[in-house]
Amino acid sequence: MLVNKFRKVFLVLLITLFSVQVFAATTDLAVRFLDKAEEAFEEDNIEDAYKYVNQALAVAKDETSQANVLFFAQTVYTQKLQRLQEHYDEMALIDIQMNIEKYPGIENTKIKKLVKQIEQDQVSKEKAAEKADKEQQRKVEQERFEAQQDAMEAQSQAMKQQADAIKEQAEVAKQSQQELKNALDSNFKEIGNAFTESAKETKRSTRVIAFAVIGIAFIIFIVVLLIVVIVRKGFKQQQVQQEQYVQAFKMLAANQNQTNRIMLGGITDLYGTNPQMRLAGASTWAPAMALPDIEISETDEEEIKQLAVKCEEIGTQIDSATGRKNNSKNVSELVYKLSMQLGLPQGMSMLNFCAAMIYDAGFLDIDPDLLTAQNLSEEEREALKNHVNLSEKHLDFVPKKYWSVFEDAAMKHHENMDGSGYPNGLKGDEIPQVARLIRVAETYVSLSSKRAFRDAMDKETAVQKLREQPEFYDQEVVDALDKIV
Numbered sequence: 015m016l017v018n019k020f021r022k023v024f025l026v027l028l029i030t031l032f033s034v035q036v037f038a039a040t041t042d043l044a045v046r047f048l049d050k051a052e053e054a055f056e057e058d059n060i061e062d063a064y065k066y067v068n069q070a071l072a073v074a075k076d077e078t079s080q081a082n083v084l085f086f087a088q089t090v091y092t093q094k095l096q097r098l099q100e101h102y103d104e105m106a107l108i109d110i111q112m113n114i115e116k117y118p119g120i121e122n123t124k125i126k127k128l129v130k131q132i133e134q135d136q137v138s139k140e141k142a143a144e145k146a147d148k149e150q151q152r153k154v155e156q157e158r159f160e161a162q163q164d165a166m167e168a169q170s171q172a173m174k175q176q177a178d179a180i181k182e183q184a185e186v187a188k189q190s191q192q193e194l195k196n197a198l199d200s201n202f203k204e205i206g207n208a209f210t211e212s213a214k215e216t217k218r219s220t221r222v223i224a225f226a227v228i229g230i231a232f233i234i235f236i237v238v239l240l241i242v243v244i245v246r247k248g249f250k251q252q253q254v255q256q257e258q259y260v261q262a263f264k265m266l267a268a269n270q271n272q273t274n275r276i277m278l279g280g281i282t283d284l285y286g287t288n289p290q291m292r293l294a295g296a297s298t299w300a301p302a303m304a305l306p307d308i309e310i311s312e313t314d315e316e317e318i319k320q321l322a323v324k325c326e327e328i329g330t331q332i333d334s335a336t337g338r339k340n341n342s343k344n345v346s347e348l349v350y351k352l353s354m355q356l357g358l359p360q361g362m363s364m365l366n367f368c369a370a371m372i373y374d375a376g377f378l379d380i381d382p383d384l385l386t387a388q389n390l391s392e393e394e395r396e397a398l399k400n401h402v403n404l405s406e407k408h409l410d411f412v413p414k415k416y417w418s419v420f421e422d423a424a425m426k427h428h429e430n431m432d433g434s435g436y437p438n439g440l441k442g443d444e445i446p447q448v449a450r451l452i453r454v455a456e457t458y459v460s461l462s463s464k465r466a467f468r469d470a471m472d473k474e475t476a477v478q479k480l481r482e483q484p485e486f487y488d489q490e491v492v493d494a495l496d497k498i499v
Contacts, residue, residue, distance in 0.1 A: 044074040048083055055090060060097060063090045071117050084119040091120055095128035099135065107132060317413065322368050324411050328378075329371035336377055336385050341459060346370035348455040348495075349448075355494040358447075365416060366448050369423035373452050375408035376401030376424065402428060402437050422446035427453055432485035450488040454480060454495055457487065473499045 047070035054062035067090045070083045091110060098107055111129065114121050329342030349370035353363035377385060380401050384394055405424035412420045426440060426449035433441035445453075461476040471479070477499065480492045 044070045044079045044083060047073065048079075048086060051086065051090065055086075055093075060090065060093050064094050068113060071113075071120075080119070084117070087117070087120050088122055088125060091125055092128065095125060095132065098132055099128070102132065102136060102139075104136075318364065318368075321412065321416070322364075322371075325368045325371040328375060328408060332372065332374050332377055335380075335382060336374070338463075341463075342371045342374075344459045344463075345373070345452065345455045348459065349451045351498050352451050352455060352491060352494050355498050356490070365419055366423075366451060369420045369448055370452050370455065372405075372408065372420070373423040373427050373456075374401065374405075376404035378408060379404040399428070399436055402426075419446075419448055423448045423452055427456065429453070430486045431488060434485065445488075450491055454487050454491040458495060458499070 047066050051063045051066035051070060054060075054066060067083065067087045071080075071087060074080045074083045091114075094106075094110065098110075107129075114125070114129075325346075326343075329346070333339060333341050333343075346367050350363050350367035353366045354360070358366070380398060384390065384398055387394070390398070402425045406421070409417070409420050409424065423446075425437065426446055429435035429438065429440040429445045429449060430453075431442055431445070431450075433439050457480060458476050461471045461479055462473060464470040477492065477496050480487050480495070481489070
């Protein structure tokens with residue numbers, strides 16, 4: 015019991031001592047602020063004096079300190095208000111009024127009078143300014159009215175001058191018409207006399223004129239006959255030239271048809287029954303190891319044309335879904351050029367071109383929000399990677415004999431040379447050629463295209479970027495890329 019009482023007494027003493035120290039510190043702080051305010055006031059620095067005296071008011075607790083601070087504050091506030099009369103500052107006046115409301119003891123008769131006087135002066139100035147604005151507006155309107163009057167008067171004067179000029183022109187024209195009439199009358203009389211004389215002469219020369227007309231008509235007939243002969247001869251030559259042009263165009267069309275067949279390539283059993291045609295794991299790009307080109311029938315040629323048209327249609331849908339403008343077109347064209355540069359047959363290159371247009375068909379089954387999102391969670395990234403497994407149903411239009419190359423392009427274009435890719439972790443020559451081509455072409459097109467988060471790289475920088483990552487990209491394909499871009 016005694017211990018508990020002792021603790022309570024000790025605690026009370028500590029609290030009392032602390033309160034005394036805080037009060038003493040606060041009083042001392044108020045005195046220091048007051049001293050700074052007096053120093054600033056003596057230096058005629060009213061702004062600092064005003065600031066320090068307000069700080070002293072805020073910390074002064076005992077009546078003696080408050081009385082001393084309030085007394086000096088009245089002097090400072092009086093000086094500040096007098097200066098505001100000379101250089102008005104609305105915000106400074108509002109601050110003073112707020113402090114007077116906060117510390118009512120500051121306000122005395124002189125301060126109240128100064129505040130009222132400043133407010134009245136401002137009202138007077140505002141009225142004077144308003145009056146001046148109205149006077150200025152009245153002057154502007156008066157000047158505008160006078161200008162309009164002057165313009166109307168000038169216009170009236172101009173119209174009058176124009177009317178006088180028209181009247182004068184009418185009189186001149188009337189006089190000219192009379193002079194012309196007199197001259198015509200005189201000329202007609204002279205002409206009548208001349209015709210009378212010439213009629214006699216004409217009668218004598220009628221026979222001469224008749225013979226002359228007959229001669230001229232004969233000459234014209236000869237000229238027309240010559241023109242007809244020349245035109246008919248030219249027409250026959252033109253017909254001969256047209257027949258020659260028709261034959262030339264037929265030959266050109268035949269050559270073009272053969273060229274188109276060559277461009278489409280010879281593919282009849284691609285990835286079918288012949289296992290040597292499937293070069294998925296070929297380590298070389300030599301033409302001898304690639305698919306041989308043989309001439310195809312018109313039916314096969316039309317089939318591949320329709321295949322290319324369908325691939326282009328789906329490629330446009332993929333680009334629309336992913337927001338990558340012309341990506342399918344750019345990647346497929348680059349894959350075709352790389353195939354040709356690496357020595358693949360024309361037919362195989364064309365088939366790679368078609369497959370490269372729809373290698374990302376799986377994106378058509380991915381949530382569109384994921385395709386345009388800036389930041390993705392790990393789960394969302396895995397969902398995006400799954401697009402390689404979703405492309406199969408979009409390839410149902412591909413003929414069975416071409417199916418393998420389209421499947422390799424769609425499912426294996428994210429495999430890396432070191433086996434770190436997906437979905438199967440294929441390594442090196444295990445990755446089909448078309449997948450390696452698309453891997454390089456897709457990355458190059460992406461690097462050399464402008465994106466929302468970066469600018470486009472120049473060609474040299476983009477190729478160098480691919481060279482620096484041999485673990486991802488087939489360096490033979492990168493070398494071919496460097497030669498064609």
